[in-house]
Amino acid sequence: MTPLAAEVNENLAQISNYLVYSSMAVYTLAFLAHIAEWTFGSRSKVARTAAALTTAPAAAAAPAVQVRSQGTTAVLDKPKVVTRSAPGTRDVPDGPGAAGGTAQGDLYGRIAVSLTVLGFLLQAGGVVARAASVQRAPWGNMYEFSITFSAVAAGTYLLLLALKKNVRWLGLILVTTVLLDLGVATTWLYTESDQLVPALHSYWLWIHVSTAIFCGAVFYIGAAGAVLYLLRDSYESKLASGGTPSRIAASVLERFPSAASLDKFSYRINAAVFPLWTFTIIAGAIWAGDAWGRYWGWDPKEVWSFVTWVAYAAYLHARATAGWKGRKAAYLALFAFACWIWNYYGVNILLNGKHSYAGV
Amino acid sequence: MSTTDKASAEAQHPPADEPSDLPGTDRADSDSAEAAAGAQLSTAPAEDGPGPVGIGVLGWARWMWRQLTSMRVALILLFLLSLGSIPGSLVPQNQVDELKVADWKRDHAFWVPVAEKLQLFDVYSSVWFSAIYLLLFVSLIGCIVPRTWQFVGQLTGRPPGAPRRLDRMPAYATWRTETAPEQVLAHAKALLGRGRFRTEPGKGSVAAEKGYLREAGNLVFHLSLIVMLVAFAWGQLFKSEGGKLVLRGSGFANTLTQYDDFKSGSFFSTDDLPPFSFTLDDFSASYEESGPQKGTARDFTAYVTFHKGADGAPQKREIQVNKPLEVDGAKVYLLGHGYAPVISVTDPSGKVVYKDAVPMLPFDGNLSSSGAVKVTDGYRNKDGVKEQLGFNALFVPTFAGAGQGTMLSQFPDLKFPVLALSAYHGSLGVDSGLPQNVYRLNTAKMQEFKDADGQLLKKRMLVGETMELPDGAGTVKFEGIERWATFSVTAQPGSGLALGGAVAAIGGLAASLFIQRRRIWVRAVPGPDGTTVVEMAGLGRSESARLPEELGQLAAALHEQAPTAPERPVTETVEGERG
Ligand code: HEM
Numbered sequence: 001m002t003p004l005a006a007e008v009n010e011n012l013a014q015i016s017n018y019l020v021y022s023s024m025a026v027y028t029l030a031f032l033a034h035i036a037e038w039t040f041g042s043r044s045k046v047a048r049t050a051a052a053l054t055t056a057p058a059a060a061a062a063p064a065v066q067v068r069s070q071g072t073t074a075v076l077d078k079p080k081v082v083t084r085s086a087p088g089t090r091d092v093p094d095g096p097g098a099a100g101g102t103a104q105g106d107l108y109g110r111i112a113v114s115l116t117v118l119g120f121l122l123q124a125g126g127v128v129a130r131a132a133s134v135q136r137a138p139w140g141n142m143y144e145f146s147i148t149f150s151a152v153a154a155g156t157y158l159l160l161l162a163l164k165k166n167v168r169w170l171g172l173i174l175v176t177t178v179l180l181d182l183g184v185a186t187t188w189l190y191t192e193s194d195q196l197v198p199a200l201h202s203y204w205l206w207i208h209v210s211t212a213i214f215c216g217a218v219f220y221i222g223a224a225g226a227v228l229y230l231l232r233d234s235y236e237s238k239l240a241s242g243g244t245p246s247r248i249a250a251s252v253l254e255r256f257p258s259a260a261s262l263d264k265f266s267y268r269i270n271a272a273v274f275p276l277w278t279f280t281i282i283a284g285a286i287w288a289g290d291a292w293g294r295y296w297g298w299d300p301k302e303v304w305s306f307v308t309w310v311a312y313a314a315y316l317h318a319r320a321t322a323g324w325k326g327r328k329a330a331y332l333a334l335f336a337f338a339c340w341i342w343n344y345y346g347v348n349i350l351l352n353g354k355h356s357y358a359g360v
Numbered sequence: 361m362s363t364t365d366k367a368s369a370e371a372q373h374p375p376a377d378e379p380s381d382l383p384g385t386d387r388a389d390s391d392s393a394e395a396a397a398g399a400q401l402s403t404a405p406a407e408d409g410p411g412p413v414g415i416g417v418l419g420w421a422r423w424m425w426r427q428l429t430s431m432r433v434a435l436i437l438l439f440l441l442s443l444g445s446i447p448g449s450l451v452p453q454n455q456v457d458e459l460k461v462a463d464w465k466r467d468h469a470f471w472v473p474v475a476e477k478l479q480l481f482d483v484y485s486s487v488w489f490s491a492i493y494l495l496l497f498v499s500l501i502g503c504i505v506p507r508t509w510q511f512v513g514q515l516t517g518r519p520p521g522a523p524r525r526l527d528r529m530p531a532y533a534t535w536r537t538e539t540a541p542e543q544v545l546a547h548a549k550a551l552l553g554r555g556r557f558r559t560e561p562g563k564g565s566v567a568a569e570k571g572y573l574r575e576a577g578n579l580v581f582h583l584s585l586i587v588m589l590v591a592f593a594w595g596q597l598f599k600s601e602g603g604k605l606v607l608r609g610s611g612f613a614n615t616l617t618q619y620d621d622f623k624s625g626s627f628f629s630t631d632d633l634p635p636f637s638f639t640l641d642d643f644s645a646s647y648e649e650s651g652p653q654k655g656t657a658r659d660f661t662a663y664v665t666f667h668k669g670a671d672g673a674p675q676k677r678e679i680q681v682n683k684p685l686e687v688d689g690a691k692v693y694l695l696g697h698g699y700a701p702v703i704s705v706t707d708p709s710g711k712v713v714y715k716d717a718v719p720m721l722p723f724d725g726n727l728s729s730s731g732a733v734k735v736t737d738g739y740r741n742k743d744g745v746k747e748q749l750g751f752n753a754l755f756v757p758t759f760a761g762a763g764q765g766t767m768l769s770q771f772p773d774l775k776f777p778v779l780a781l782s783a784y785h786g787s788l789g790v791d792s793g794l795p796q797n798v799y800r801l802n803t804a805k806m807q808e809f810k811d812a813d814g815q816l817l818k819k820r821m822l823v824g825e826t827m828e829l830p831d832g833a834g835t836v837k838f839e840g841i842e843r844w845a846t847f848s849v850t851a852q853p854g855s856g857l858a859l860g861g862a863v864a865a866i867g868g869l870a871a872s873l874f875i876q877r878r879r880i881w882v883r884a885v886p887g888p889d890g891t892t893v894v895e896m897a898g899l900g901r902s903e904s905a906r907l908p909e910e911l912g913q914l915a916a917a918l919h920e921q922a923p924t925a926p927e928r929p930v931t932e933t934v935e936g937e938r939g
Contacts, residue, residue: 079533079896079915079924083908202682275869282862291682293601293693293850295858296592298456298484303449310442314435316873320404321431332439339442347449 012133013192019126020147024182026119027175033112034098034172040108041100042251090236094257097168112171113161119175120154123182127151139209142348146185150178152217167265169256173224204287211280216340218273219312223337225266226330233259233327263326267319270333274312281305304343311336397523398899400514401877403507403575405430428495429502437496444492448483451475455482497589504582511575519569521562522881522897529881529897531908533915536891539922544884544894547921551914552880565883571900577871584865591858600624600632600690601850606640607700607717608843613637614690619849632851634688636672638664643697643843647772655726655771662694662845679847690851697846698722698729701755701779702839705735708832713738717842720755721799726769729755732801733781733836734788741785741833748788750801751836754780767820779838781827782818783809809833876900878907880914884922891925894918 084091099105127148131138138144157174160167235253238245245253256262284305289295296302315332318324427433452460461481465472479486526532537544541564548566552559557568602619606612614636616622642663648656662679668687677685684691704715713735720729735749756769759778767780786806809817809829819827821838828835878900887893896918898911 079535079912079919081531081533081908081912081915082527083531084529204682271873275866275873278862278869279866282859282866285862286859287682289852289855290684293684293691293695293848295852295855298448298453300449303445307442307445310438310445314438314442317431317435317438320402321435323432324435 009133009135012129016126016129016133019122019129020182020186023119023122023126024179024186026115026122027179027182030112030115030119031172031175031179033108033115034175036108037098037105037112038172038252038255040102040105041096041098041255043100043102043105090240090258090260092236092258092260094166094261095169095253095255098172098255100255109168109171112175113158113168116154116171116175117158119178120151120158123147123151123154123178137206137209139205139213141189141191143185143189143191145209145213145344146181146189148213149217150181150185152214153181153220154178156218156221166257166261169228170221170224173228174221177220177224202287202291204283204290208280208283208287211276211283215273215277215280216344218269219277219337219340222266222269222273223334225262225269226333226337228256229259229262229266230327230330232256232262235259263330266330266333270312270336271316274316277309277312281309300347301343304339304347308336308339308343311339397520397529397879397881399520400510400517401879401899401901403510403514403579405503405507425502428499429506434496434499434503437492437499440492441496444489445483447478447480451480451483453481453483455484493589497586500582500586504579504586508579511579514575515572518560519558519567519879521560521567522565522883526881526883526895526897529899531898531911532896533911534893534895535919536887536889536893536925537919537922538891538925541884541886541892544892544918544922545882548882548884548896548918551917551921552882555914557880564885565881568880568882569878570880571875571877573871574875574877575872577868577873577875579868581865581868581872584861584868587861588858588865591854591861593854595625595852595854595858597625597627598632598853599851600628601848603695603846603848605719605844605846607719608640608643608845611637611639612847614849634690634851635670636666636668636687636690638666638677638685638692640664640845641676643845645697645773657772660694660697660845662697662847689853690849693848693850695846695848696722698727698844699755699757699774699777700842700844701753702842703733703751704837704839705733705739705749706835706837707739708742708834713834714749715839717844718753719799719844720753724768725772727757727772728767728769731755731799734790734798734801736788736790739834742831747785748790748806749834750784750786750788750803750806751781752784752801762820774841777841778820778822780818780820781836782816783827783829783836785809785833876906878910880911882918892922894922 097109099109127138127144130144130147134140139148153174157167157170232253235245235249236259244250257265284302285295288297288299288302311332315329315336318329318332452464454461468475475481479488483489523529527534539547545561545564545566549559549561552566552568555570557570558572559566559568561567600622601624602616602622604612604618604620612618614633616630616633640662644659644661644663645657646659648654648658660681664677664679664685666675666677666685667673668675679685679692679694681694684693686692698720700717700719702715702717704712707713714733716733718731718733720731722729731753733749733751733753739747739749741747754767755777756767757773757777758769758771758775760766760768760770761776767778784801784803784806789802789805811817811830817827817830819825821827823838823840826835826837878898880896880898883895884892896911896915898907900907
């Protein structure tokens with residue numbers, strides 16, 4: 001009568017585990033390569049930010065204008081666009097990236113990115129094999145959420161790279177967190193591959209849970225941008241006010257993009273996923289309506305999804321409110337992401353509600 | 361290509377491409393020029409006005425209203441709303457689980473008075489939580505209405521003319537061409553028009569604007585929030601929710617009296633219950649048979665014969681956990697299930713005075729269940745005196761085996777069902793008028809039946825076995841096992857409206873976040889050397905990242921029609937700091 005006893009394919013489950021472990025090994029190599037990149041990069045003595053901020057503060061206020069000065073013919077293929085930052089923001093160029101413009105650093109950086117691609121492919125294979133082993137969506141327990149979560153984060157980062165966005169600065173941080181996440185997943189959260197409890201038998205599992213994991217992973221990247229923005233912003237304001245940051249801070253932060261770029265990056269990422277997060281919550285409510293007979297029951301998981309949503313809405317409002325832009329908005333973004341993480345780990349493990357079938 | 365620092369260059373050489381006849385302006389002046397060019401690029405309320413103006417109550421009221429509908433207060437209220445929701449996830453809520461609330465109160469006696477005062481057990485209907493969201497929605501309405509008007513005004517308005525200093529705009533491009541100014545402008549207007557910009561010719565310039573949908577999306581989003589709130593309020597007032605335990609083979613008709621428990625909103629009337637009935641024909645459950653998750657439920661299905669209306673034709677239906685049965689706005693959900701041992705009792709004369717399937721309440725995942733058998737009528741003891749009988753019952757579908765020292769079930773399915781009974785006689789206390797828990801025996805006015813050792817009479821029984829009551833007081837037989845399932849019947853009017861609101865909210869949000877509202881200006885004037893100086897500038901909201909890119913593409917397209925003029929000697933190139 002029940003087609004469900006779709007047997008667990010032990011072989012595939014085993015293959016999935018091997019793939020996840022191999023991806024961890026590869027990510028570890030990527031981590032080391034990034035470390036090498038940063039180390040070699042520290043030998044460069046460019047110090048552009050300091051120059052921009054200390055030598056000519058007036059430069060920020062002055063518009064730069066393109067004037068005609070080309071040779072003799074109209075070979076100009078395109079007029080050049082000059083941009084000017086909004087009043088009140090520092091006009092600082094982006095740092096050169098982890099490699100600091102050194103050839104050796106750049107080589108290691110490229111190796112790290114290639115290894116990250118390999119690690120991501122292995123990890124994604126692990127997720128797919130897991131799904132195949134049980135013939136269902138691979139999101140039935142926290143182990144499965146976690147391996148998918150970091151796979152999506154790594155995939156998003158690689159996609160941004162492939163789209164030629166300036167995100168290589170994110171590499172080391174991303175690989176580190178992916179490793180941490182996989183470590184936690186394999187040691188504490190590991191659950192044997194198995195079938196689902198009846199409440200999870202629904203196509204909403206595919207829709208709601210996949211978007212939830214996706215949003216979390218992308219919000220993570222936005223939060224990483226916000227943290228770096230805060231660090232880089234303190235560094236810049238210290239320089240601008242004539243202070244001298246510590247050597248290490250200077251060497252590291254100098255190579256990141258400017259605070260303004262990081263801030264924009266973080267905003268764009270967060271704003272882009274917010275509608276999807278809204279959708280996730282609504283899809284969850286519809287599913288709850290089908291499974292439990294009520295759309296919204298203030299179950300802890302529902303409460304924290306709501307808190308996260310409202311916190312991100314507050315963040316978006318902060319961005320549009322004078323006096324709240326910049327650091328205060330970044331703190332709100334971090335608060336919102338902290339709510340997301342808590343909803344994921346804290347609520348699943350510590351508060352039990354209807355959602356706790358997820359299995360630790 | 362080299363660049364020049366305009367501000368400093370200006371003082372020495374008035375730049376040739378400066379169309380203005382005025383001397384260079386200072387920064388503050390240009391900021392205000394930029395502000396004028398950016399006027400009405402959004403309908404966001406102005407920041408913080410001055411303090412209360414005018415005198416007396418009206419001035420203050422107006423000031424407070426302006427505060428309440430400002431972005432800053434909306435932001436603070438949103439933040440408060442998120443903080444205010446948190447306690448409800450840490451302290452159990454009456455609305456969710458009253459038993460948990462009772463447990464919590466027992467374990468944290470010290471905090472109870474404080475928690476009660478703060479309405480921590482009813483956070484989401486508490487005064488303070490309601491105050492936050494009501495203020496937020498008042499603020500929202502106060503914000504949305506004027507913004508909508510303003511937006512309508514903007515829709516019929518035209519893009520503002522080019523500011524004097526285009527090079528002060530966030531994105532800027534310029535070049536010289538031999539194409540005549542009028543032609544450049546005509547090309548520019550056509551180009552922008554093709555890009556679905558709204559264009560407005562000015563003196564020596566074209567102004568263009570695009571992305572009005574952003575504002576529309578934003579307004580739709582905020583309006584949808586109001587729609588959703590109204591839908592929820594509506595649902596709360598008219599909702600109904602009832603629970604019913606149905607034995608296999610029995611039926612249920614949707615009238616108030618048939619429910620085991622029933623809750624409804626203030627405006628609900630019993631006429632709102634849609635008429636239908638069903639019989640539970642069968643119930644099946646399957647469980648994981650092996651592995652670490654052995655015993656975990658895999659599938660539940662209730663097979664019912666369903667009649668719609670007062671006397672509809674019978675239809676066979678299945679109800680599963682994620683698949684409720686829908687009838688006229690009500691939904692029948694399968695919530696839980698369990699076992700009901702069938703028990704018969706005879707009196708001293710051997711007459712069967714009781715025979716019934718008695719539902720037992722599961723208390724663990726393997727369906728170890730407890731309950732009570734109550735024989736209220738028809739029993740007379742050996743002396744012919746009317747008495748009531750009561751049995752505490754423990755039922756396990758899969759018994760661990762004798763000598764295992766446990767009466768806890770090992771598996772949820774019926775693999776080795778065992779029923780344990782202990783027997784009492786006397787008064788069940790059911791006539792006292794006090795509500796009684798059907799699953800629990802009140803032994804206050806009952807005496808124990810004693811076994812040979814003078815202990816409470818107990819027996820573990822398999823199906824078909826009988827327990828003899830002492831001194832020929834009768835027998836109790838475990839006849840068989842029935843199943844039951846619990847159903848919840850809910851009606852939540854307004855959920856369609858809420859869903860519509862939600863969909864509109866997502867659409868509006870996407871439009872609001874992904875569409876950029878921006879302005880482009882093109883100016884073409886004769887330069888001092890006889891060629892035409894073309895300037896293009898773009899302005900968007902502060903987040904418009906793609907603006908320079910878009911301006912670049914437009915400039916490239918215009919450049920094709922008005923290519924750069926051959927170079928003549930230049931004098932004023934000054935090396936700028938920006939390299
Ligand atoms: C129920 C509470 C509210 C929620 C959940 C909410 C949510 C949001 C969200 C998510 C955005 C981002 C979309 C965007 O940037 O275009 C937004 C924008 C905006 N909200 Fe709200 N909002 C609420 C109440 C209000 C109130 C009370 C006001 C008026 C004071 C307001 C005014 C605005 C404005 C002007 C924007 C556009 C900001 C911009 O153009 O960047 N909102 N809101």
